[in-house]
Amino acid sequence: MGKLLAVALVGIAAALVAERLMAFRNKLNASREIAPVTLPNCRLIKGIEAGSEDIEILPNGLAFISSGLKYPVLKTPEPDKPGAIFLMDLNEDHPKAVELRISRGFDLASFVPHGISTYVDRDDTVYLFVVNHPHQKSTVELFKFVEEDSALVHVKTIRHDLLTSVNDIVAVGPDSFYATNDHYFSDSILMFLEMLLGLTWSNVVYYSPKEVKEVAAGFYSANGINISPDRKYIYVADVFDHNIHVMEKHANWSLTHVKTLQLDTMVDNLSIDPHTGDVWLGCHPDGMKLLYNDPENPPGSEVLRVQNILSEEPVVTRVYSDDGSVLQGTSVASIYEGKLLIGTVFHRALYCEL
Numbered sequence: 376m377g378k379l380l381a382v383a384l385v386g387i388a389a390a391l392v393a394e395r396l397m398a399f400r401n402k403l404n405a406s407r408e409i410a411p412v413t414l415p416n417c418r419l420i421k422g423i424e425a426g427s428e429d430i431e432i433l434p435n436g437l438a439f440i441s442s443g444l445k446y447p448v449l450k451t452p453e454p455d456k457p458g459a460i461f462l463m464d465l466n467e468d469h470p471k472a473v474e475l476r477i478s479r480g481f482d483l484a485s486f487v488p489h490g491i492s493t494y495v496d497r498d499d500t501v502y503l504f505v506v507n508h509p510h511q512k513s514t515v516e517l518f519k520f521v522e523e524d525s526a527l528v529h530v531k532t533i534r535h536d537l538l539t540s541v542n543d544i545v546a547v548g549p550d551s552f553y554a555t556n557d558h559y560f561s562d563s564i565l566m567f568l569e570m571l572l573g574l575t576w577s578n579v580v581y582y583s584p585k586e587v588k589e590v591a592a593g594f595y596s597a598n599g600i601n602i603s604p605d606r607k608y609i610y611v612a613d614v615f616d617h618n619i620h621v622m623e624k625h626a627n628w629s630l631t632h633v634k635t636l637q638l639d640t641m642v643d644n645l646s647i648d649p650h651t652g653d654v655w656l657g658c659h660p661d662g663m664k665l666l667y668n669d670p671e672n673p674p675g676s677e678v679l680r681v682q683n684i685l686s687e688e689p690v691v692t693r694v695y696s697d698d699g700s701v702l703q704g705t706s707v708a709s710i711y712e713g714k715l716l717i718g719t720v721f722h723r724a725l726y727c728e729l
């Protein structure tokens with residue numbers, strides 16, 4: 376009887392694991408094939424080889440690019456090289472990426488930049504918020520951008536018990552922001568289990584020096600976060616649920632759910648066209664390939680544009696897609712006056728004129 380029970384339990388456990396693995400494969404959209412969509416005027420950006428995970432463009436056309444992410448379970452091309460922030464002036468005829476100098480006193484050796492966000496203050500000071508993972512922890516670094524010196528001056532490091540596994544941020548003031556925690560756990564084994572079990576413990580946190588609170592919860596993995604041009608709505612991408620949540624922002628900074636736009640792909644980071652309000656999405660066509668990252672069968676890239684997201688019938692267009700022969704593992708797409716920058720988790724970055 377004991378043996379039978381043991382066999383039955385092992386059988387049940389195996390079935391559960393198999394079921395979870397299937398569900399996980401489905402969440403990763405494993406083996407999804409998409410037709411290529413090419414753009415005529417694109418080139419790879421020189422000097423960016425180790426990822427270009429997040430891109431933020433100022434209203435004047437200066438683009439910040441974060442590079443050198445080292446994320447648990449994902450490949451790292453240059454594990455010993457600290458991360459960097461590049462700047463590109465999209466007003467130039469042939470924009471180049473220049474690495475920004477970072478002021479002394481900041482620990483560059485452990486710099487692992489992830490999501491970034493900018494805030495332009497009333498006196499025109501430009502603040503750059505950078506999610507950092509020094510020693511596998513999560514902090515938000517606040518920098519002041521000094522254009523004359525092509526430099527970032529470190530202002531402060533923000534840490535908080537609610538900022539545990541931060542992925543992306545959107546600044547809403549000179550020292551306040553919304554942040555996504557992409558997992559509940561920050562340990563890589565527990566994080567993997569959390570994904571495998573399909574727990575919806577990922578959340579969105581509001582941070583200011585006076586108040587820190589959870590403002591949305593119940594995501595599989597909240598990833599990119601951004602704000603509408605009128606600053607009334609917050610958009611959150613859930614990479615494992617293949618959708619975007621539109622939330623209304625209130626005066627007390629709480630968020631309420633307005634709608635969910637279901638997509639058929641793993642949405643990573645999102646950016647907003649300040650003129651049209653269009654939402655541009657960097658997506659992973661097949662998350663399994665991203666995890667394996669086999670050079671013979673590399674992860675592909677996909678860029679979607681969503682028009683009229685608040686309307687009854689948003690229009691979703693696949694603007695770019697590639698099987699990985701040009702660009703691998705897109706994480707973000709940002710637009711400025713007909714110029715599109717496409718970033719990746721650990722590969723290169725593409726500049727296109729539309």
Ligand SMILES: *[C@@H]1O[C@H](CO)[C@@H](O)[C@H](O)[C@H]1NC(C)=O
Binds near residue numbers: 402405406408639640
């Ligand atoms: C991608 O994943 C979604 C959600 O699991 C699923 O509905 C959709 O059919 C998948 N698409 C493909 C082509 O695998």
Ligand SMILES: *[C@@H]1O[C@H](CO)[C@@H](O)[C@H](O)[C@H]1NC(C)=O
Binds near residue numbers: 544598643
């Ligand atoms: C953007 O993409 C990367 C790549 O997956 C992802 O790890 C990160 O979660 C996303 N968020 C931001 C802002 O970079």
Ligand SMILES: *[C@@H]1O[C@H](CO)[C@@H](O)[C@H](O)[C@H]1NC(C)=O
Binds near residue numbers: 625626627628629
């Ligand atoms: C915040 O404001 C919203 C909308 O006005 C309201 O429904 C909610 O109860 C407020 N939350 C708190 C914690 O005061």
